[in-house]
Amino acid sequence: MARKDGMVDESMLHGPSPKWRGGLPVLVLAASMAACDAGPTERPVPDVAFCQEVLPAVEAYVAQARTANPVPEDPRYGGTAVLGSIGELADGMNGAVSSAYSATQHQQFVNRMTLIDSDANLEPRPYLAERFEVAEDNTSVTFHLRRDVYWHDGEQTTAEDVAFTYETVTNPLTAFPNAAFWDRYVQGPEGVEVIDDFTVRIRMEPHAEFLDPFRSLGILPEHLLGDVPPQDLKQHPFGTQCPVGNGPFVFYSHAAQDRWVFEANPAFPEALGGRPFLDRYIYRVIPEQTTLLTELLTQNIDVYSGVAPDQAQRILDDPNSELIDFPARQYVFVGWNARRPQLEDPRVRRAIAMGTDRESIVEAILQGYGTVAHSSVPPFHWAFDEGRIQPIDYDPEGAAALLDEAGWTDRDGDGVRENAEGVPLSISVKYNQGNQQRQDIAEIMQFQLADIGVDVQPQVVEWATLLQDINTPDLRNFDGVVMGWVVEFKLDDMDLFHSDRIDQPFAWSGTRNPEIDRLLVELGTAVDRAVARELWAEYQNVVIEEQPYLFFYFPSRLVGVSSRMENVTMDQRGVWLNVKDWYIDPAAR
């Protein structure tokens, strides 16, 4: 779902603009040379009023902070690490409107700070908030902020910033992409109370995993964005042209579809680890995976995020690179449109699940880097309990018998089953163009399901067109669709499976199941994880029975890392989890 954003490539544009009309490369080179005489330390300033105001302040603050906080005498400090990935950081550092994984991660771990973060068991842990309390009746949470965190232009981060961020993301006009976060919070200004400069209270009704949103929500600077109408935030230069954060890395420059450059924040709080080891951290956009692999193997980049499964072996074979794999926060599935006569009977959907050998498909597509999914609960999650669910296993004979029972038999001997009205059991499965794994799924299903008399027609559709086909409530122009879904640690299937939302864009399956409805509501309010675990087990079994989706797999995220990089930790919390602690082997710098 990546969206792209742009900013001036300063190295190209600061020269007098007509020079490139010379057309000869030498002239163009000369023009760009003239542009760069300013030297490496002064950050480029885009030609936008907001940026011209804030970036000089950032420049001054960083210079002052450098003097006040000299780099510690430790060989681990210094150097530039480069991470390459396939797409832009969509909407950049603009946390009010961005939802793409990489962009959100940069807001959390690189450029800004979240109120809390989480340990490896996904238990919340203080971060920008040095402590927090939950009211006994679970109707509010109070955050006590650190007093040593400053925005990169020198302003202190205070409770006002938290209140502003909260009001902004709960304001419908902002169109915050994870609005479901706030379903059971008191939204808008009534929901948040500034108690003093460093204490802020947020109100809610008791519900499950209510702290999770604050783990991923980077706080925004009120003093810079407070005057911007929420509906204009998306277009604001803060996102991609001159973001000002308060995290371990200061924004330096961004060239659209090329690179983001960040530099160490010398004044990052000592108690949180202080200044990052790296001098600079650079995010490069390299849209072709073969090129990314080459750049890693030739050590032009230090980290390659998003390695394709079939590239993993090359990295494992390379003496100078390592491969990290960890669970991605997403799953891939085939969503059924149960409004279609072929698919309205849950027995048919179950038979399709029995007739599809998911184990072998997943092994073939992911080469072991992923696990078969039976529901939306990922294996790394605390609610996951393999022993408590009854998955549907591969059983083509059982599938055939179930279809017979449901009234679908091959009445005209053409190899495809029909029902009593003569409707053939023929299903088109759409997938988006350019996604090989989803294409493989659709094609292997076609092959395997032909054996039990189900005719599957894979159909490739361009991404934006596909979204229109499946998301438009009165269109729903699909039988089946191969899709991916990104989850937070707070799992919530309301939008997918609750019958109240059946006219909403994401009710792809259109199934109605009172048991699912009841469990989703109970899950939403279960504050205690022990209680929730029971409910999740029950819920998963009902979903497996109902089969609104044929769940396929939870992929691993593969990251190639140069062996000169030290202290790199990645897990389900993200690729950039401890970027401030990465350092470069001094001998290989």
Added chain:
Amino acid sequence: MTQFVVRRLLGAVPLVLGIATIIFFLVNLAPGDPTLLLLSPGVTDEVIQQMRENFGLDQPVHIRYVKWVGAMLTGDFGYSFSHSRPVVDVLLDFLPNTLILSASALVVAFLFGIVLGTIQAVRQYSALDSSLSVVLLFFYSMPSFWLALMLILTMSLYARNVWGLPIYFPASGMTSTEYEFLSAAGRIADRVRHLVLPTLSLALVLMAGIARYMRGSMLEVVRQDFVRTAHAKGLPERTVVFKHALRNALLPIITLVGLYIPFLFSGTVFIETIFAWPGMGRLIVEAIFQRDYPVVMAGAFFFATMVVVANLVADLLYAVVDPRIRYE
């Protein structure tokens, strides 16, 4: 001559406007919508409606068309949805990147194409001619993206990791990440290093075509009377080839230059993608996927204008190089 130029320019106006109209309706009537890409759970219909309003998509197509044409005539191409910036600024960022790459590719392609074609014509049917033909046909038949991947494999990965050569080339980007810290000379060297592989991928294919044209054109010229006369009056071979034949043989090549001018601006999606070159081709294709209508329309309009202008320039160049051609 002036009259001819004015007439052609006036003729170009309805042509460009017509192209703009077709582009507008093609883009706007395609299925999908930028707000759909932003849709996530919990975002209400009112919010989507508000976004459509912000993007100006709430109005009927014909009203949008009139507004777009009106704004365009004043040089205002609107606001990019995905870049959150004025479209003109976005285009001006990407255009120089594309110019650097395609200009160097064209220079290399024409330079070597003309030289190789001339050599082949002068030594027609020699072993050199035949072997060059084989090599050139090979490059001519290769898709440039395949060539690009092979160049990365050999001149980047193998050169460095397998053969351990002292010179190898970076596989992506326009500059290295230390660019800001380099001296002036270092920066030029850095840019040239980054240019080598994408330039070769584009230039080798183009060069092969140009060399074939050049060979044919040259062969035609060397058979003409004035060349025979030059030989007969005892001029040295070098003078005959370079002074008499080559200059006349270059005439049809000028048409090719005209045809390639739009390519200077449009960039190439495959090469820009493979080498992570932030150029116009990638910009436009990404914009299409994002349904970033203003960028797509402005980009397509710009290319269309370039084609019209390039054709005019090529026509004028004829008159410059060939005194027999006169436009009345």
